[in-house]
Amino acid sequence: MTPFQIIATMLAIAAGCQLTRWLPFLLFPENKTPPKIVQYLSRVLPPATMGLLVVYCLKGVRWTAAPHGAPELMAIAAVVLLHRWKGNVLLSIAGGTAVYMALIRLVF
Incomplete structure (x- = not known):
């Protein structure tokens, strides 16, 4: 891999990691009740x-x-x-x- 490809790969991995960390908080803020399916999955998974x-x-x-x-x-x-x-x-x-x-x- 070229240095550019290495840096691009690292940035893509970092962005994907951060997105998966922030997305639940963006979709389900504290003042809003999550959907029933999310509550169920959080209990059984x-x-x-x-x-x-x-x-x-x-x-x-x-x-x-x-x-x-x-x-x-x-x-x-x-x-x-x-x-x-x-x-x-x-x-x-x-x-x-x-x-x-x-x-x-x-x-x-």
Whole structure:
């Protein structure tokens, strides 16, 4: 790519990123109630996305061979327990990742 193409690509990516960040606030200002479909999607998409990510993370686990998915299941349990305890998504994800990494490096 030429330097111009690189700069144009970077600007297009930055503009696209900013547009996706600002567009919801422009379409649905605070003083206006969002449409029912948007309210519904805001309620159902986060759990659906998390479920999809769990399925994706477990797709490569060999359940018939040792360690039979034990580190993955323990990490999932850690995420659930941390989230129930503190309700902090960042803590839950970081804690579950730390548990998983410690298990696969030190135990299994």
